[in-house]
Amino acid sequence: MTIAFHGAARTVTGSKHLIALKNGTQILLDCGLFQGMGRVTDKLNDYFGFNPKKVNYLILSHAHIDHCGLLPKLVAEGFEGQIFCTSATMDLARILMMDSAKIQMQDAEYANRNLREGEEMEEALYTEEDVTKTVGQMKIVEYEEDFEIEEGIRLKFTDAGHILGSAAVHLTITEEGKSTRITFSGDVGRYGDLLLKSPQQFDQADYILMESTYGDSLHKDLDPIEDMLLEVINNTCNIKKGKVIIPAFAVGRTQELLYALNGLELKGKLPDVPFYVDSPLSSKATQILKDHPEVYNNGVKEILKVDHDIFGFKGLRFIEGVEESIALNADPRPCVIISASGMAEAGRVKHHIRNNIGNQKNTILMVGYCEPNSLGGKLIAGEKVVEIFRDEYEVKAEVQSIKSMSAHGDYDDLLHFLSGQDPAQVKQLFLVHGEYEVQQNFATRLKDHGFKHVAIPEYHQEYELE
Template sequence: MKIAFHGAARTVTGSKHLITLNNNTQILLDCGLFQGMGRVTDKLNDYFGFDATKVTYLVLSHAHIDHCGLLPKLVADGFSGTIFCTSATMDLARILMMDSAKIQMQDAEFSNRHLREGEEMEEALYTDQDVNKTLSQMKIVEYEEEFEIDQYITLRFTDAGHILGSAAVHLTIREDNRSTRITFSGDVGRYGDLLLKSPQQFDQADYILMESTYGDSLHKDLDPIEELLLDVINQTCKVKKGKVIIPAFAVGRTQELLYALNGLELKGKLPDVSYYVDSPLSSKATEILKNHPEVYNNGVKEVLKVDHDILAFKGLRFIESVEESKALNQDPRPCVIISASGMAEAGRVRHHIRNNISNHKNTILMVGYCEPNSLGGQLIAGKKVVEIFRDEYDVKAEVQSIKSMSAHGDYEDLLHFLSCQNPEKVKQVFLVHGEYDIQQNFATRLKDAGFKHIAIPEYHQEFELD
């Protein structure tokens, strides 16, 4: 048996991990878009590193676009097998992949209208027809169900606590008269998340593919999110009379922001300005979350006893049309605009940043992880000039970051997630979904916790499993 790492290898995005059995059955764990990798991003998304037609099954951990965003291209390139995921992941993946196709086509059209001499036309990676075909190949497997994919492979999902529907993937593979247990963490959520339940424990594994995005960071002991939001909004909207632009992933982060702002209203502290969620996708994702109240943690359930809609408050408006979105940039009044994507790499938020970045009255508030080369990553790093849609802009707006707002667990959460394992029985831990220096630091923590065999795979590197 072999495993190869074709994405999220010494980087965070582009999740793709390919298991090949002795009988040539191939199981692909996730098929996500690379994001925020600078000029090489398009090339990375064009090349899988394997033959799509030879992949037998695909198991999807969750619906974030860096985990599901290349599924339609995989199908378009010849993958005809079944895609296994939870029901909520299917609901979210449907809207996320459709939105991704739409954004790619719109961005390609925008870029092609502004082609410079000698430049080639841009093309979208896939179309909405490819997305529909992908959806027809998806099959629901619920949490904790022991599902036999075939006579050699059993699948089980446990709740990873990352976003709605997110799962850790557990495979039992039977070959050569023995069983091998492989666990893929997907993205691990936080213990004590604002909205969701904590990650579940799981059975002993032989091999673990472990995410490490925040493998050397601690989120705790930071100021409460509500108070940080309140300070930024007051200073920008009330004092400077400017706008707060918040790039936020449509799934997870946007809903956490709405929940925190709703909490300010319940306490009578919410500033009296207009709040816009400028992302049709975010609106749909919010409704999907409302339809799954079973995922809420006990704290949220207590709030629901006094507030039937925890994601709504005075002054909130969801923006749908492109015309309404453009009108926000012509409106000089102070406001808060929450818009996808979280790394500011695509979608309407890039237009909002472009129109507001050179005004000192405004604030761009980052609320999650950004690849260093992404627009969001460059802003967090303090760059004074950034490129947006091929033009350069001076960064005069204030850039702030709320580091405690992350759907990813910190190193204590990750170690907690692994605490149900006997380290002596784990043959190998493969660290994925992290920057290399962070992974090296987390590997040291894992060794201190008793895990002896730890590998940090390179891009396209293949390992033979004992």
Template sequence: MRVMFHGAAGEVTGSCARVEADGVRFLVDCGMFQGGRGASQKNLRALHFPLRDLDFMLLTHAHLDHSGLIPRLVALGYRGPIYATQATVDLLAVMLLDSAYIQEKEAEWSNRHQRARNPRSLSNTAPLYTVEQARESLSRLVGVAYDEPFEPTKGVTACFREAGHILGSSVIEVAVNDDGKRRKLVFSGDIGQTMRPVVRDPAVIREADVLVVESTYGNRAHRPMKQTEDELVGILNDTLKRRHGNVIIPAFAVGRTQEVVFVLTELVQKGRVDRLEIVVDSPMASAVSELTLQYDELWDEQTRELRDWAMANPERVKLRFVQDVEESIALNERRSGLVLISASGMCEAGRIKHHLRHNIDRPECSIVICGFQAGGTLGRRLVDGAKTVTLFGDRLPVRARVHTIGGLSAHADQPSLLAWLRHFERPPSRTFIVHGEVEASRIFASAIESELGWQAVTVAEPDVSYPLHD
């Protein structure tokens, strides 16, 4: 048996693991590379192995850094099933089509820009994949229930457990025959922080022969939730009441937007903020929020109680979802009083860039960064203290106050990751650290060795074939 990591090895995006054992070949995740100028080329070069030889694919969750290359996978020849939780399947029906639309528009813009610079140019940029290819890939998806083992192919048993990251997210257990032995592989996907809003806490896993675990925040601890709430209350009251500006929150449409709305609503319920006008300006976030409401059986009890309170007190929290383009443009005429949540979460595409353009140079406004920002992204530059940024060709000064609220991350921090690992009754024979920047992964690997006493802990490197044996 062997495993190779074709993404999210030494970086946070592009999750894709390939396993080979006793004639069985399968993928876990097929994610898009995001952030930085090299991401486009990485996406084009990805999936360079024989795709028709794959028997099946397992998907941990719907975020594009885990799922975003599925349409390209199918377009390049993959013909097997793709198993995921039913909630993930439903989310992808929204997310992959949206991603494909963006790919088409960016290619269209690139070609128009190239022809404007050189009318005689014959070069033509093709999208990474089209809307039609994304739609075709959806037919490969197979929804499965949590906690119910199934056989994706003869001799292999898989089971999806709650990961507590976003709606439908899962830790995947896979039992595979290898050289006459039955071996259990566990893929963490993205582990959520315990005691967070909306989704349930991560499931307890007690054993694995081989473990693949994420390390996004493997080098640090998040701020306590109480401290995070205090900071958020200060930002809201200072910006909306004292300085009469807007609060702009870039947020991922799946998971983060819903959690941020929950936290803001709870602050009003607790009386820490008088009332709020919240606008979610993202067609995809609106669609995902509707799906989230449909899957309330996957919520925790606190979220259900807060929903009931909000429905009984509509005058305290005015929540509006915007889909129409004209309505979105009109939001930029509002100079104060709004909490505006928009995608994308790393400020790389979508409507958030327009809202930043109209608010980033205004000292009375605030920008609240509440999620991981990959290197090379606009969001990362803001977190790192950029004094100027370029938006739609215009160089703008950053006069708005930029706040980083780490306590709202949907990823577990180092203490929570270690607490999750402590449930294992014995150390895995091999542990691979993935989905983290190099330094974060190395620090997390050292923490596992020193605090848990585990051995054979490896920070995964891209495209290396790792043999798995006792």
């Protein structure tokens, strides 16, 4: 049995990990879109590094686009197998992949309208028809279900606490009478998340694929988030009379922001300005989360006793149409605009940043991880000039960041996630989904905690499993 790492190898996005059995069966863990890698992003998304037609099964950890966003391309190129995921992941992945297809087509059309001499036409990676076919291949496996994929391959999901439906993947594969236990963490959430339950413990594994996005960081206490939002909004909207632009992932981060703003209203502190969620996808994702109250932690359940809509408050409006979105940029009045994507790499938020980045009255507020080469990453790094839609813009707006807002666990959370494991029984722990320097630091920390065999795979690198 072998495992090869065709994405999220010494980088955060593009999750793809291929297990190949001796009998020729191939199991792909996730099939995510590379994001925010600068000019190489398109090239990375064009090349899988394996033949989609030879993959028998796909197991999807969760619905974030860097984990599911290339599934329609995989299907379009010949993958015909089943895609196993939780029911909530299926609901979310459907809307996220469809939105991704639409954004790709819109961005390609916009870029091609402004094509310069000698530049190639841009094309979407896949179509809405490809997404529909992909959803038809999905099969629901619920948490804790001991599911037999085929003889000799068993699957179990446990709650990873990252977003609605997110799961750690546990495989037991039997070859030639010997069983091997493989765990893929997916993305690990936080213990003490604003909304969701904490990640579950899991049975002993022989091999672990472990995410490491924040493997060398400790998040600050979550409590001040409301205070930080209040300070930024008051300073920008009430004092400078400007706009706050918040790039936020449609699933997870947008709902956390709405929950925090709702908390300010419950305390009588919410500023009297318009709040816009300019993302039809965010609206759909918020409704899906409302439909699954069983995922909420005890703190949220207490709030629900006094407030039936934890994501709604005065002044909030969800924007649907493109014309309404464009009108926001023509309106000079102070307001708060929350819009996808979280790394500011695509979608409506990129247009909002372009139209507001040149005014020092405005604030661009980043609220989570951004790949360093993404537009959001460059803004966080303090670059004075950034490229948006092939044109350069001077950064005159104030850029701020609330680093404690993350759906990813820090190194304490990641170590807690592994605390039920006997390190001596783990034959190899592979670090994925992290920047290389961060992974090196986390590897040292893991070895100090008894995990002696820690590897950091390179892109397309293959390992033999005993």
